[in-house]
Amino acid sequence: MIGLDTNVLVRYILDDDPVWSPIATDFIDTKLSPQRPGYINPITLVELVWTIRRLPQFDREKLAFLIENLLLADTIVVGEADAVSRALAAYKSGSAGFADYLIAELNEAAGASSTVTIDRKAGKSLPFTPLSQGA
Numbered sequence: 001m002i003g004l005d006t007n008v009l010v011r012y013i014l015d016d017d018p019v020w021s022p023i024a025t026d027f028i029d030t031k032l033s034p035q036r037p038g039y040i041n042p043i044t045l046v047e048l049v050w051t052i053r054r055l056p057q058f059d060r061e062k063l064a065f066l067i068e069n070l071l072l073a074d075t076i077v078v079g080e081a082d083a084v085s086r087a088l089a090a091y092k093s094g095s096a097g098f099a100d101y102l103i104a105e106l107n108e109a110a111g112a113s114s115t116v117t118i119d120r121k122a123g124k125s126l127p128f129t130p131l132s133q134g135a
Contacts, residue, residue: 001077002031004038006047013052013066032075040070041079042106046099053097064092083109096122104128 011017011024032038040048045067052058058066067088071078078084087101094101100122104115107127114129115122123130 001037001039004028004040004044004076006044006051009040009044009048010051013048014055028075034074037075037077039077039079042084042102045070045078045084046102049098060091063098064088067091067098080106080109090125094121094125096125096128100128 007020008024008027011020012028015021015025028038049063049067052066053063067084070076071081071085071088083105084102087098087105090096090101090105091098096119100117100119104122104127107115112127114127116131117123117128118131119128120130122128
């Protein structure tokens with residue numbers, strides 16, 4: 001298994017850099033295999049979403065599609081894949097950001113009963129608990 005950094009994934013997905021995009025594409029398309037997959041840890045995945053979410057071609061639906069395809073790829077291993085899948089499902093139907101849902105899922109997997117937040121969008125759904133100013 002080979003760890004993949006966010007910048008490699010961004011250049012591969014966006015194909016926007018005349019020098020690095022072809023190198024990243026060649027590496028991912030030819031050097032990774034089911035026997036030697038690329039590994040994307042949850043931090044890298046969140047960083048990837050944060051990096052590309054503001055681009056016009058990556059609305060919420062397209063981001064969900066991207067994450068889903070990474071989870072399904074036979075040459076990619078996504079760390080904490082079960083938590084990522086649950087976070088993706090919540091992201092598809094909710095209003096908070098993908099990172100928020102993944103944080104909550106990882107916290108729950110670690111034994112947290114809820115995740116306290118100030119984020120108004122996240123605070124509207126479980127397993128979030130809005131932090132009140134009087135707390």
